[in-house]
Each structure stands twice: as C-alpha cells, then as structure tokens.
Amino acid sequence: TEFEFIIHLESEDTWLIGGTQDNGTLGNPHNTPRERTWDQIALGDGGDCGADDTNKLCYHSYYGIEIERAPATGAKAFKWVDVSPPAPDDYDALFYPPMDVLEKIVAKAGVTLWMSDDSGDNWEEVDFGGEAGEKASAVSIVSRKRIFLGTEKGRLVRIDRASSGWAKGNVTQLTSPRSEFVSDIVVLGTSKQTIWTSCSAFGGGHVFRSTNGGKSWSDRTGNLPDIPVNAIVIDPKNHRRIFAATDHGVYQSKNSGTKWSDFSNGLPNAVVGDMILHERRRVLRIGTHNRGAWEVDI
Numbered sequence: 299t300e301f302e303f304i305i306h307l308e309s310e311d312t313w314l315i316g317g318t319q320d321n322g323t324l325g326n327p328h329n330t331p332r333e334r335t336w337d338q339i340a341l342g343d344g345g346d347c348g349a350d351d352t353n354k355l356c357y358h359s360y361y362g363i364e365i366e367r368a369p370a371t372g373a374k375a376f377k378w379v380d381v382s383p384p385a386p387d388d389y390d391a392l393f394y395p396p397m398d399v400l401e402k403i404v405a406k407a408g409v410t411l412w413m414s415d416d417s418g419d420n421w422e423e424v425d426f427g428g429e430a431g432e433k434a435s436a437v438s439i440v441s442r443k444r445i446f447l448g449t450e451k452g453r454l455v456r457i458d459r460a461s462s463g464w465a466k467g468n469v470t471q472l473t474s475p476r477s478e479f480v481s482d483i484v485v486l487g488t489s490k491q492t493i494w495t496s497c498s499a500f501g502g503g504h505v506f507r508s509t510n511g512g513k514s515w516s517d518r519t520g521n522l523p524d525i526p527v528n529a530i531v532i533d534p535k536n537h538r539r540i541f542a543a544t545d546h547g548v549y550q551s552k553n554s555g556t557k558w559s560d561f562s563n564g565l566p567n568a569v570v571g572d573m574i575l576h577e578r579r580r581v582l583r584i585g586t587h588n589r590g591a592w593e594v595d596i
Contacts, residue, residue, distance in 0.1 A: 448480025518555025
C-alpha cells in the first residue's frame with residue numbers, strides 16, 4: 299500500500315488513518331495474528347490527514363484544497379462532511395497540499411494559507427508573501443496563535459495571529475537554509491526558538507536546525523546519505539535524538555544530527571513518506587510508498 303500521509307490520536311493506542319493516493323484513505327488497522335487489514339474509510343485520492351484529540355475529530359483530504367471532517371470514534375466515526383476552504387476552482391496548490399490540525403485549529407495551504415479556528419466551519423485566507431505561483435509544502439501549527447510554513451522553493455515564514463484573526467496576522471519571513479522543497483517543520487520548547495526543518499531534494503543539506511527562531515541555521519545532515527528527507531521526528535524526552543524518514547528507510551541520530559545510523563530495523567527497502575511518534579506509548583510509526591505502514595517501540 300502506498301501511504302502518502304498518516305496520523306493518529308495520542309489518546310488511542312491503535313487508532314490510525316492514512317492517505318494512500320489512488321486507494322483512498324484507510325483506517326481502523328486490524329493488527330491481529332489472524333488479520334492484518336485496513337478499512338477503506340474514504341474513496342478518491344487519499345492525501346494529507348489530521349486529528350483533533352481534544353474534540354475527537356479527524357480530517358482527510360483529496361488532491362487539491364478539499365478537506366472532509368468526521369468524528370474519529372463512536373457510532374458516527376468516519377461519517378464525513380465537507381469543510382473545504384472556499385478557494386476558487388483554479389486555485390493553485392501542490393497535488394497533495396500540506397495541512398495540520400491542533401485542536402480546533404486547522405491549516406491548509408497552497409499559494410496562500412487557509413486557517414480555521416473552528417474545526418473547518420469558517421476559514422480565513424492569509425498571504426504568506428510567496429512569489430507568483432509559489433506553493434506551500436509544509437505547515438506546522440505550534441500554538442493557537444502561531445504557525446510556521448515552508449514552500450517548494452525553500453521559503454520559511456512565521457505567521458502570528460492578530461487579535462482580529464489570521465487574515466491580519468503578522469507574517470515574518472525567516473532565513474532559508476536551502477532553496478529547495480521544505481518537507482517538514484518541527485518547533486521545540488515553549489520559547490519556540492528551536493526549529494528543525496527537512497528538505498526532500500538531492501544534493502546539499504537535508505536536515506537543518508535553528509536555535510534563534512529562524513534567523514540562522516546549522517546543517518545537521520551529518521553523514522546521512524544524499525537522499526531526500528521527507529519527515530523528521532524529535533524525541534520529546536531527549537531533544538538530541540532525531541529520526542529522519544527518507545527515500546531509503548529511517549535514520550536516527552542521538553547527538554542532534556552530528557552522526558546518523560540506520561534505524562530501519564529490518565524494514566523492507568521503501569520510501570518513507572511520513573512519520574509520527576505516539577508519545578504516550580513511545581511508538582514510532584511510518585507510512586511507506588510501497589510496503590504499507592509500520593511501527594516500532596523506541
């Protein structure tokens with residue numbers, strides 16, 4: 299199965315959904331000795347997903363800017379309703395635009411950023427200052443008032459919500475560590491000054507860190523192979539421990555990217571498109587482009 303994106307609920311041990319391109323969105327993995335199957339919970343081109351643990355809601359998307367929302371659990375689980383941003387029919391975005399969810403806050407981005415504070419019922423459009431046709435490739439909601447965004451050209455911006463909403467928020471252009479596709483953004487700590495970002499391109503650095511809010515960056519690629527990095531996870535119990543999902547399995551660093559080692563642990567040769575950490579269970583989960591979804595205790 300070709301998983302493009304995966305997401306889970308931190309409050310649930312086994313709840314997991316994932317977008318699988320032409321095979322729709324899958325959920326409810328049955329992981330028993332007798333059955334290792336998934337339910338198809340949405341048809342179409344399965345794209346990025348999101349989950350709201352507080353309100354027990356989940357989101358899935360198709361190609362383009364469309365989003366659907368449903369209860370994540372209970373009798374009405376996966377009964378989808380359309381909560382797409384009111385973008386025009388010719389709106390430009392990546393085939394699978396990035397999205398993120400933090401409680402009731404939902405973000406989805408193409409050539410602009412769309413923000414909702416009420417689970418997708420209402421939307422505001424934000425101009426993040428990109429060039430004509432420049433499309434967002436990563437979004438990361440770090441609080442109810444702050445979001446980071448990266449683009450296919452390496453642009454990085456911080457958007458801080460105004461008291462009146464996101465549309466009039468403050469957009470700050472950050473220094474870019476590399477003018478290539480930003481695949482992931484992770485922001486650490488209450489100060490929001492430590493930022494990690496990854497690049498899914500060949501040549502040059504693939505993992506970068508800033509300790510001053512994006513004013514300057516250090517290359518933490520170390521001895522990683524010259525292959526795209528598609529997602530990164532920072533261990534919340536040890537910020538020096540980093541995991542990188544790449545076009546050739548998973549790598550781990552225990553010293554903030556100075557040195558990396560293979561962490562595939564017998565994983566078949568596979569492109570790892572997405573990676574998430576179930577913090578309570580200490581379980582790392584990945585979605586691959588050709589060998590399904592996997593998890594491992596860390």
